[in-house]
Amino acid sequence: MTNPFAMKSWSPYLVGLGIGLLSWFTFATANKPIGITTAFEYTAALAEKAVVPQVAEAGQWHNKYFDEKSPKIDWEWMLVLGVLVGAFFSASLSGDRQHEKVPSLWRWRFGDSVAQRYAAAFLGGALMMFGARMAGGCTSGHGISGTLQLAVSSWVFILLAFSVGTVTAFAMYGKEGGDHV
Protein backbone atom coordinates (compact mmCIF):
# COMPACT_ATOMS: atom_id res chain seq x y z
CA MET A 1 0.00 0.00 0.00
CA THR A 2 1.31 3.44 -0.85
CA ASN A 3 1.78 5.97 1.88
CA PRO A 4 -1.23 8.30 1.65
CA PHE A 5 0.86 11.27 2.80
CA ALA A 6 3.13 10.79 -0.23
CA MET A 7 0.20 11.03 -2.65
CA LYS A 8 -0.08 14.25 -4.64
CA SER A 9 -3.82 14.46 -4.20
CA TRP A 10 -6.66 12.96 -2.26
CA SER A 11 -10.28 12.67 -3.30
CA PRO A 12 -11.99 16.05 -2.94
CA TYR A 13 -14.72 14.28 -0.99
CA LEU A 14 -12.20 12.95 1.51
CA VAL A 15 -10.63 16.41 1.83
CA GLY A 16 -14.07 17.98 2.30
CA LEU A 17 -14.87 15.39 4.98
CA GLY A 18 -11.57 16.22 6.70
CA ILE A 19 -12.25 19.97 6.69
CA GLY A 20 -15.80 19.36 7.94
CA LEU A 21 -14.50 17.26 10.83
CA LEU A 22 -11.82 19.88 11.50
CA SER A 23 -14.58 22.45 11.96
CA TRP A 24 -16.12 20.23 14.65
CA PHE A 25 -12.69 20.18 16.29
CA THR A 26 -12.27 23.98 16.22
CA PHE A 27 -15.72 24.58 17.71
CA ALA A 28 -15.14 21.90 20.36
CA THR A 29 -11.63 23.02 21.37
CA ALA A 30 -11.51 26.77 20.73
CA ASN A 31 -15.21 27.56 20.19
CA LYS A 32 -14.17 29.33 16.99
CA PRO A 33 -14.79 28.89 13.28
CA ILE A 34 -11.90 28.52 10.82
CA GLY A 35 -10.99 31.84 9.21
CA ILE A 36 -8.01 33.46 7.52
CA THR A 37 -8.32 37.15 6.76
CA THR A 38 -8.80 38.60 10.26
CA ALA A 39 -5.18 37.61 10.89
CA PHE A 40 -4.07 39.69 7.89
CA GLU A 41 -6.06 42.66 9.18
CA TYR A 42 -4.58 42.33 12.67
CA THR A 43 -1.07 42.04 11.25
CA ALA A 44 -1.59 45.25 9.27
CA ALA A 45 -3.13 47.01 12.29
CA LEU A 46 -0.30 45.97 14.62
CA ALA A 47 2.25 47.16 12.06
CA GLU A 48 0.50 50.52 11.67
CA LYS A 49 0.33 50.97 15.42
CA ALA A 50 4.04 50.15 15.71
CA VAL A 51 4.99 52.68 13.03
CA VAL A 52 2.53 55.43 14.03
CA PRO A 53 1.58 54.88 17.71
CA GLN A 54 -0.64 58.00 17.62
CA VAL A 55 -3.31 56.14 15.60
CA ALA A 56 -4.42 54.42 18.80
CA GLU A 57 -4.44 57.63 20.88
CA ALA A 58 -6.69 60.67 20.92
CA GLY A 59 -5.58 63.42 18.56
CA GLN A 60 -5.42 64.26 14.89
CA TRP A 61 -3.86 60.91 13.92
CA HIS A 62 -6.51 58.94 15.76
CA ASN A 63 -8.07 56.03 13.83
CA LYS A 64 -11.31 54.75 15.33
CA TYR A 65 -10.42 51.28 14.10
CA PHE A 66 -8.45 50.94 17.33
CA ASP A 67 -11.50 51.86 19.45
CA GLU A 68 -13.57 49.13 17.87
CA LYS A 69 -11.05 46.32 17.58
CA SER A 70 -8.07 45.10 19.53
CA PRO A 71 -5.66 43.47 17.10
CA LYS A 72 -3.46 40.73 18.51
CA ILE A 73 -1.50 37.62 17.68
CA ASP A 74 -4.22 35.10 18.38
CA TRP A 75 -5.50 31.58 17.67
CA GLU A 76 -6.43 32.48 14.10
CA TRP A 77 -3.07 34.16 13.43
CA MET A 78 -1.32 30.91 14.36
CA LEU A 79 -3.82 28.98 12.25
CA VAL A 80 -2.71 30.94 9.17
CA LEU A 81 0.93 30.21 9.98
CA GLY A 82 -0.04 26.56 10.39
CA VAL A 83 -1.66 26.50 6.92
CA LEU A 84 1.69 27.55 5.44
CA VAL A 85 3.54 24.83 7.36
CA GLY A 86 0.93 22.12 6.73
CA ALA A 87 0.88 22.78 2.99
CA PHE A 88 4.68 22.79 2.96
CA PHE A 89 4.73 19.34 4.63
CA SER A 90 2.10 17.95 2.28
CA ALA A 91 3.82 19.28 -0.86
CA SER A 92 7.24 18.14 0.34
CA LEU A 93 6.08 14.62 1.22
CA SER A 94 4.53 14.17 -2.22
CA GLY A 95 7.10 16.11 -4.25
CA ASP A 96 4.33 18.44 -5.42
CA ARG A 97 6.38 21.63 -5.23
CA GLN A 98 5.25 24.46 -7.47
CA HIS A 99 7.96 26.28 -9.42
CA GLU A 100 6.06 27.60 -12.43
CA LYS A 101 6.05 31.42 -12.29
CA VAL A 102 3.37 31.95 -14.94
CA PRO A 103 0.47 29.45 -14.95
CA SER A 104 -0.14 27.81 -18.35
CA LEU A 105 -3.68 29.18 -18.64
CA TRP A 106 -2.40 32.71 -17.95
CA ARG A 107 0.43 32.27 -20.46
CA TRP A 108 -2.01 31.13 -23.13
CA ARG A 109 -4.10 34.27 -22.67
CA PHE A 110 -1.70 37.02 -21.56
CA GLY A 111 1.75 35.82 -22.63
CA ASP A 112 4.75 34.81 -20.56
CA SER A 113 5.68 38.12 -18.90
CA VAL A 114 6.46 37.29 -15.28
CA ALA A 115 6.19 40.96 -14.26
CA GLN A 116 2.68 41.19 -15.69
CA ARG A 117 1.55 38.04 -13.88
CA TYR A 118 3.07 39.19 -10.59
CA ALA A 119 1.44 42.63 -10.93
CA ALA A 120 -1.95 40.94 -11.45
CA ALA A 121 -1.38 38.62 -8.49
CA PHE A 122 -0.44 41.58 -6.27
CA LEU A 123 -3.38 43.76 -7.28
CA GLY A 124 -5.85 40.87 -7.30
CA GLY A 125 -4.67 39.81 -3.86
CA ALA A 126 -4.99 43.35 -2.52
CA LEU A 127 -8.50 43.82 -3.91
CA MET A 128 -9.59 40.39 -2.65
CA MET A 129 -8.33 41.09 0.87
CA PHE A 130 -9.95 44.53 0.93
CA GLY A 131 -13.26 42.96 -0.09
CA ALA A 132 -12.93 40.19 2.48
CA ARG A 133 -12.36 42.68 5.29
CA MET A 134 -15.34 44.78 4.17
CA ALA A 135 -17.50 41.66 4.23
CA GLY A 136 -15.98 40.21 7.38
CA GLY A 137 -14.73 36.95 5.87
CA CYS A 138 -13.44 34.99 2.89
CA THR A 139 -13.85 31.58 1.27
CA SER A 140 -12.98 30.01 4.64
CA GLY A 141 -14.66 32.33 7.15
CA HIS A 142 -17.83 32.90 5.11
CA GLY A 143 -17.64 30.19 2.43
CA ILE A 144 -17.12 27.19 4.71
CA SER A 145 -17.43 28.24 8.37
CA GLY A 146 -20.29 30.67 7.80
CA THR A 147 -22.32 28.51 5.45
CA LEU A 148 -22.06 25.50 7.78
CA GLN A 149 -23.52 27.68 10.55
CA LEU A 150 -26.29 28.49 8.06
CA ALA A 151 -25.54 32.22 8.36
CA VAL A 152 -27.49 34.37 5.91
CA SER A 153 -24.58 36.83 5.53
CA SER A 154 -22.23 33.98 4.54
CA TRP A 155 -24.57 32.39 1.99
CA VAL A 156 -25.17 35.77 0.37
CA PHE A 157 -21.44 36.54 0.36
CA ILE A 158 -20.24 33.28 -1.17
CA LEU A 159 -22.98 33.06 -3.82
CA LEU A 160 -22.34 36.65 -4.90
CA ALA A 161 -18.53 36.41 -4.72
CA PHE A 162 -18.39 33.19 -6.77
CA SER A 163 -20.88 34.55 -9.32
CA VAL A 164 -18.74 37.67 -9.76
CA GLY A 165 -15.64 35.45 -9.93
CA THR A 166 -17.24 33.40 -12.70
CA VAL A 167 -18.21 36.48 -14.71
CA THR A 168 -14.70 37.92 -14.25
CA ALA A 169 -13.01 34.67 -15.31
CA PHE A 170 -15.15 34.39 -18.46
CA ALA A 171 -14.45 38.07 -19.24
CA MET A 172 -10.71 37.41 -18.88
CA TYR A 173 -10.37 34.06 -20.64
CA GLY A 174 -13.54 33.59 -22.68
CA LYS A 175 -15.17 30.26 -23.31
CA GLU A 176 -12.00 28.84 -24.88
CA GLY A 177 -10.23 29.35 -21.56
CA GLY A 178 -11.80 26.17 -20.27
CA ASP A 179 -9.83 24.15 -22.82
CA HIS A 180 -6.59 25.40 -21.30
CA VAL A 181 -7.30 24.63 -17.66
Added chain:
Amino acid sequence: MFDSPEKLALGFITGIVFGFLLQKGRVGKFEVIVGQFLLKDWQVLKVMLVAMAVGSIGVYGLVEADLATLSIKPFLYGGVLIGAVLFGIGMAVFGLCPGTSVAACGEGNRGAMIGVLGMLTGATVFVAAYPLIEPVIKGFGDGDKIAIPDVLGVSPWLVIVGLLLVVAVFLAAVEYFERKPMRKTPGQVGGVKEPPFVSRGHVTR
Protein backbone atom coordinates in the same frame (compact mmCIF):
# COMPACT_ATOMS: atom_id res chain seq x y z
CA MET B 1 -1.17 41.44 22.25
CA PHE B 2 -1.01 37.63 22.50
CA ASP B 3 -3.47 34.82 23.21
CA SER B 4 -2.40 32.23 25.79
CA PRO B 5 0.32 29.80 24.65
CA GLU B 6 -2.15 26.90 24.72
CA LYS B 7 -4.54 28.72 22.40
CA LEU B 8 -1.70 29.69 20.08
CA ALA B 9 -0.49 26.07 19.93
CA LEU B 10 -4.02 24.84 19.29
CA GLY B 11 -4.44 27.32 16.44
CA PHE B 12 -1.12 26.31 14.95
CA ILE B 13 -1.97 22.58 15.01
CA THR B 14 -5.40 23.26 13.52
CA GLY B 15 -3.74 25.29 10.78
CA ILE B 16 -1.26 22.54 9.94
CA VAL B 17 -4.11 20.07 9.43
CA PHE B 18 -6.07 22.64 7.38
CA GLY B 19 -3.07 23.47 5.19
CA PHE B 20 -2.29 19.79 4.69
CA LEU B 21 -5.87 19.12 3.58
CA LEU B 22 -5.97 22.14 1.25
CA GLN B 23 -2.76 20.98 -0.43
CA LYS B 24 -3.97 17.39 -0.82
CA GLY B 25 -7.23 18.78 -2.20
CA ARG B 26 -5.25 20.63 -4.92
CA VAL B 27 -7.22 23.82 -4.24
CA GLY B 28 -4.04 25.88 -3.81
CA LYS B 29 -3.51 25.81 -7.56
CA PHE B 30 -4.29 28.59 -10.04
CA GLU B 31 -5.73 26.21 -12.67
CA VAL B 32 -8.08 24.60 -10.15
CA ILE B 33 -9.49 27.90 -8.82
CA VAL B 34 -9.84 29.58 -12.22
CA GLY B 35 -11.02 26.24 -13.67
CA GLN B 36 -13.89 26.33 -11.18
CA PHE B 37 -14.84 29.88 -12.21
CA LEU B 38 -14.73 28.74 -15.86
CA LEU B 39 -17.10 25.90 -14.85
CA LYS B 40 -14.57 23.34 -16.09
CA ASP B 41 -13.06 21.92 -12.90
CA TRP B 42 -15.44 21.28 -10.00
CA GLN B 43 -12.81 20.43 -7.38
CA VAL B 44 -13.35 23.63 -5.35
CA LEU B 45 -17.10 23.19 -4.95
CA LYS B 46 -16.73 19.47 -4.17
CA VAL B 47 -14.40 20.25 -1.28
CA MET B 48 -16.41 23.22 -0.01
CA LEU B 49 -19.85 21.63 -0.20
CA VAL B 50 -18.79 18.43 1.55
CA ALA B 51 -16.96 20.43 4.24
CA MET B 52 -20.05 22.58 4.74
CA ALA B 53 -22.45 19.62 4.87
CA VAL B 54 -20.31 17.56 7.27
CA GLY B 55 -19.43 20.60 9.36
CA SER B 56 -23.03 21.72 9.82
CA ILE B 57 -24.06 18.43 11.42
CA GLY B 58 -21.28 18.43 14.02
CA VAL B 59 -21.33 22.12 14.80
CA TYR B 60 -25.09 22.26 15.33
CA GLY B 61 -24.75 19.04 17.37
CA LEU B 62 -22.14 20.71 19.60
CA VAL B 63 -24.33 23.80 19.97
CA GLU B 64 -27.32 21.65 20.89
CA ALA B 65 -25.22 19.87 23.52
CA ASP B 66 -24.10 23.24 24.91
CA LEU B 67 -20.48 22.50 24.02
CA ALA B 68 -20.08 25.38 21.59
CA THR B 69 -21.74 28.60 20.51
CA LEU B 70 -22.36 29.78 16.98
CA SER B 71 -20.44 32.81 15.78
CA ILE B 72 -22.51 34.16 12.94
CA LYS B 73 -21.25 37.20 11.07
CA PRO B 74 -23.61 40.17 10.84
CA PHE B 75 -25.30 40.81 7.50
CA LEU B 76 -24.19 44.43 7.01
CA TYR B 77 -25.58 45.07 3.54
CA GLY B 78 -22.91 47.49 2.32
CA GLY B 79 -19.98 45.49 3.67
CA VAL B 80 -21.15 42.05 2.57
CA LEU B 81 -22.45 42.99 -0.89
CA ILE B 82 -19.71 45.40 -1.95
CA GLY B 83 -17.09 43.24 -0.27
CA ALA B 84 -18.28 40.14 -2.14
CA VAL B 85 -18.05 41.90 -5.51
CA LEU B 86 -14.50 43.17 -4.86
CA PHE B 87 -13.55 39.77 -3.47
CA GLY B 88 -14.86 37.90 -6.51
CA ILE B 89 -13.01 40.13 -8.99
CA GLY B 90 -9.79 39.98 -6.98
CA MET B 91 -9.96 36.22 -6.53
CA ALA B 92 -10.49 35.58 -10.26
CA VAL B 93 -7.57 37.87 -11.22
CA PHE B 94 -5.24 36.42 -8.58
CA GLY B 95 -6.43 32.84 -9.14
CA LEU B 96 -6.30 31.93 -5.45
CA CYS B 97 -8.32 32.77 -2.34
CA PRO B 98 -6.88 33.86 1.02
CA GLY B 99 -6.53 30.41 2.62
CA THR B 100 -5.45 28.63 -0.55
CA SER B 101 -2.89 31.34 -1.38
CA VAL B 102 -1.19 30.72 1.96
CA ALA B 103 -1.22 26.99 1.16
CA ALA B 104 0.23 27.75 -2.30
CA CYS B 105 3.07 29.66 -0.62
CA GLY B 106 3.79 26.43 1.27
CA GLU B 107 4.07 24.70 -2.11
CA GLY B 108 6.75 27.22 -3.09
CA ASN B 109 4.53 29.15 -5.52
CA ARG B 110 6.19 32.54 -6.18
CA GLY B 111 3.11 34.16 -7.69
CA ALA B 112 1.15 33.24 -4.56
CA MET B 113 3.83 34.87 -2.39
CA ILE B 114 3.49 38.08 -4.41
CA GLY B 115 -0.28 37.84 -4.04
CA VAL B 116 0.04 37.44 -0.26
CA LEU B 117 2.13 40.62 -0.20
CA GLY B 118 -0.72 42.24 -2.09
CA MET B 119 -3.15 40.88 0.52
CA LEU B 120 -1.11 42.43 3.33
CA THR B 121 -1.17 45.70 1.38
CA GLY B 122 -4.94 45.45 0.95
CA ALA B 123 -5.33 44.85 4.69
CA THR B 124 -3.08 47.83 5.45
CA VAL B 125 -5.16 50.11 3.24
CA PHE B 126 -8.33 48.78 4.87
CA VAL B 127 -7.13 49.55 8.40
CA ALA B 128 -5.69 52.96 7.47
CA ALA B 129 -8.84 54.00 5.61
CA TYR B 130 -11.24 52.39 8.11
CA PRO B 131 -12.81 55.71 9.24
CA LEU B 132 -13.81 56.32 5.59
CA ILE B 133 -14.86 52.73 4.84
CA GLU B 134 -16.90 52.11 7.97
CA PRO B 135 -19.89 54.26 6.84
CA VAL B 136 -19.99 52.26 3.59
CA ILE B 137 -19.91 48.95 5.46
CA LYS B 138 -22.54 49.89 8.03
CA GLY B 139 -24.45 52.70 6.34
CA PHE B 140 -26.73 50.70 4.05
CA GLY B 141 -28.56 48.77 6.71
CA ASP B 142 -27.92 45.83 8.97
CA GLY B 143 -29.59 42.47 8.48
CA ASP B 144 -28.22 41.37 11.85
CA LYS B 145 -26.53 38.10 12.85
CA ILE B 146 -29.23 35.99 11.37
CA ALA B 147 -29.29 32.34 10.29
CA ILE B 148 -31.42 30.64 7.65
CA PRO B 149 -33.53 28.71 10.21
CA ASP B 150 -34.45 32.04 11.89
CA VAL B 151 -35.58 33.45 8.56
CA LEU B 152 -37.66 30.38 7.74
CA GLY B 153 -38.85 29.89 11.30
CA VAL B 154 -37.96 26.19 11.29
CA SER B 155 -35.59 23.86 13.15
CA PRO B 156 -31.96 24.06 11.98
CA TRP B 157 -32.03 20.29 11.51
CA LEU B 158 -34.69 20.60 8.85
CA VAL B 159 -32.49 23.10 7.00
CA ILE B 160 -29.47 20.80 7.38
CA VAL B 161 -31.35 17.78 6.01
CA GLY B 162 -32.53 19.90 3.09
CA LEU B 163 -28.99 21.12 2.42
CA LEU B 164 -27.59 17.58 2.55
CA LEU B 165 -30.11 16.52 -0.09
CA VAL B 166 -29.35 19.48 -2.34
CA VAL B 167 -25.60 18.94 -2.00
CA ALA B 168 -25.92 15.20 -2.71
CA VAL B 169 -28.02 15.77 -5.84
CA PHE B 170 -25.76 18.58 -7.05
CA LEU B 171 -22.54 16.59 -6.61
CA ALA B 172 -24.09 13.49 -8.19
CA ALA B 173 -25.02 15.61 -11.20
CA VAL B 174 -21.49 17.03 -11.41
CA GLU B 175 -20.01 13.51 -11.33
CA TYR B 176 -22.46 12.34 -13.98
CA PHE B 177 -21.60 15.13 -16.40
CA GLU B 178 -17.87 14.84 -15.76
CA ARG B 179 -17.90 11.15 -16.67
CA LYS B 180 -20.16 11.44 -19.65
CA PRO B 181 -17.94 11.11 -22.73
CA MET B 182 -18.19 13.50 -25.69
CA ARG B 183 -20.09 16.13 -23.84
CA LYS B 184 -21.67 18.51 -26.29
CA THR B 185 -21.13 22.14 -25.45
CA PRO B 186 -23.47 24.74 -26.91
CA GLY B 187 -20.58 26.45 -28.73
CA GLN B 188 -19.66 23.27 -30.54
CA VAL B 189 -21.79 23.50 -33.64
CA GLY B 190 -20.12 21.28 -36.17
CA GLY B 191 -17.04 19.11 -36.12
CA VAL B 192 -15.07 17.70 -33.26
CA LYS B 193 -12.82 20.24 -31.60
CA GLU B 194 -10.70 18.02 -29.44
CA PRO B 195 -10.81 14.41 -28.35
CA PRO B 196 -12.26 14.42 -24.83
CA PHE B 197 -9.69 12.16 -23.17
CA VAL B 198 -6.54 14.04 -24.09
CA SER B 199 -4.76 14.88 -20.87
CA ARG B 200 -5.51 18.43 -19.92
CA GLY B 201 -3.33 21.05 -18.36
CA HIS B 202 -0.30 20.84 -20.62
CA VAL B 203 -1.61 22.75 -23.56
CA THR B 204 0.86 25.35 -24.69
CA ARG B 205 0.42 28.01 -27.29
